[in-house]
Amino acid sequence: MPHLQQTWDNRSFYQGSDDPEITVTVNCLKADIKALADLCTPFVEPIEAAAPIPAAQVDRWLAHVRAAHQRRTETYNRLGNLRTFISSVLSVDSRDPRASEWKPTLQQLGAEISQATKALDIFLLRADDNFIQALVADPVLEELRFSLQHQRQLQDQLLSLAEEQLITGLAVNGLQGWGNLYSELAGKGQCTVQGNSMGLAKAFNLLSSPDRAIRSEAWHGIKTTWEGQADTVAAILNAINGWRLEETKQRSHHRRLHYLDKSCHQSRIDRATLDAMMEATYQRRNLGQRALVAMGKVLNISTMEPWDLFAPPPTGGQAEGQGERVAFEQAVDLVAQAFRQFNPAMGDFAVMMAEKGWIDAQPTPNRATGAYCTSFAEPKEPRIFMTFEGSMNNVLTLAHELGHAWHNWVMADLTRYKTFYPMTLAETASIFGETLVRDALFEQASTPEQKLKIAWEEGAAAATFLLNIPARFTFEQKLVEARQQGFVIADTLKTMMADSWQHWYEDSLGSYDEMFWASKLHFSIAGLGFYNYPYLFGYLFSLGIYAQKDRQGSAFNHLYTSLLRDTGTMTAEAVVQHHLQQDIRQPEFWQASLDIVDRAVSRLESLVTCQ
Ligand SMILES: [Zn+2]
Helix, strand or coil, X not given: CCCCCCCCCCCCCCCCCCCHHHHHHHHHHHHHHHHHHHHHHHHHHHHHHCCCCCHHHHHHHHHHHXXXXXXXXXXXXXXXXXXXXXXXXXXXXXXXXXXXXXXXXXXHHHHHHHHHCHHHHHHHHHCCHHHHHHHHCCXXXXXXXXXXXXXXXXXXXXXXXXXXXXXXXXXXXXXHHHHHHHHHHHHHCEEEECCEEEEHHHHHHHHXXXXXXXXXXXXXXXXXXXXXXXXXXXXXXXXXXXXXXXXXXXXXXXXXXCHHHHHHHHXXXXXXXXXXXXXXXXXXXXXXXXXXXXXXXXXXXXXXXXXXXXXXXXXXXXXXXXXXXXXXXXXXXXXXXXXXHHCHHHHHHHHHHHHCXXXXXXXXXXXXXXXXXXXXXXXXXXXXXXXXXXXXXXXXXXXXXHHHHHHHHHCCCCCHHHCCCCHHHHHHHHHHHHHHHHHHHHHHCCCHHHHHHHHHHHHHHHHHHHHHHHHHHHHHHHHHHHHHHCCCCHHHHHHHHHHHHHHHHHHHCCCCCCCHHHHCHHHHCCCCCCCCHHHHHHHHHHHHHHHHHHHHCCHHHHHHHHHHHHHHCCCHHHHHHHHHCCCCCCHHHHHHHHHHHHHHHHHHHHHHHCC
């Protein structure tokens, strides 16, 4: 095994948050913004004229668009590199003082770029169809084809240029400020477990301790910490959702866009697809509930509780509390082997990520919670952040993030605008990675204990994706509906969350996590609402694709790569129609995936019975 690093090395970009080069970049960005504003000023005139571009002037306007577009790409790449670098520092140490200072500066610069190019955006969204046809025939601008066609569907939601610039400018200290406040609370929050004070990321990992008392203490500790911040987080959720509702209202001159239609547009799925998926899942909620019952039997727990949801399966023969730990090197190797069976290049890629120091997984104090995959813009290099402490859950998180990274990697040669894929399709690639690993581990398992371990992970996934994720969706719907009526206080949020869990878990849990709206960062992400259903989409969709693996044989490897490469230039419906000839607006598509989950849950149940 070659030497693998567990901390990332991003020094090819900047030496640290105190690198003087950062100031140089920021000054460059300021000059870029000035230049962009000058390049985009001419578009004000045709916007105000609101008439088709005369044929004789098409070439002149195409040249203007080309110049602004190219400068914008360079600027975003510059900003992208610095932004990824600064957030990489803050993820490892949320208290890094210089990075904390740079973060709002970069958000401000992002908003200024967006303001400077607003006239270009509006011009492109309002331009007549003939001009757009000429534009996408241009070799440089051709990369905008899908993005323009998609954005132009919401043409009627546009405000005036001045209003659009105002919203973007105010959002930095308004909308985004609330999201930042949440990250600070999560990064600095401390709780006590077994007499030890620790950050929330570390406490979260204790939820997968084999010792039920530790899990319970960690869960209650996290809950107590967030209860101390309940009013602050309630203020955050109200501000973020209130902002979105007001913005939608302001944009509704011609048509009031439903919040779910807005989210579906961002996710590049039809509302019919979302409805078909949620309905099919609700009909089969019993699958996740059966998985929980089976897991309870294995653990000898009569009623599962929220702190048991991440429990590991018992390890045969070992004393309680001595759960099997996997070393980071071993984890990378496990994932790489599983990927390799499907596609050798994908396996090599996983090892390369660790060899190059593109993964940060070593626990640190004041570490951010959660895991993510991100990417530098130029050169396009992926990075993975997570907290690895050796549980099977950690191994699957690594597989998940490596699935994302592979998705980025196969698209690395595409131009910038062809690489923007929606979350629904992003989570397909990551969960596909997880599935490969779970499946390979099951194949390798020779003893019933080993088989149970994997079947357990499958059961746990079914419970997460088919119950927990939908409960988050139900909660968010309730929250948005209630916010339309007024401010929603913390106590109401607790009730809403408990009701949402009840709706999906029913009596498969002894109690519900009523502070989940505070502890789960997903509800406080400023940039995006309804952050959760894409995970369910990714889970069921990737299982659907996975089922094609055996049917398609060796052709599948290629099919999967081309499907991933198309995720930035097609809607989810079109991707599936094109590559798999299926219609995801129909319940049958989702039911077929749920049948696969059914088989996995039955497998777990049969292993439990023969224990
Ligand atoms: Zn993911």
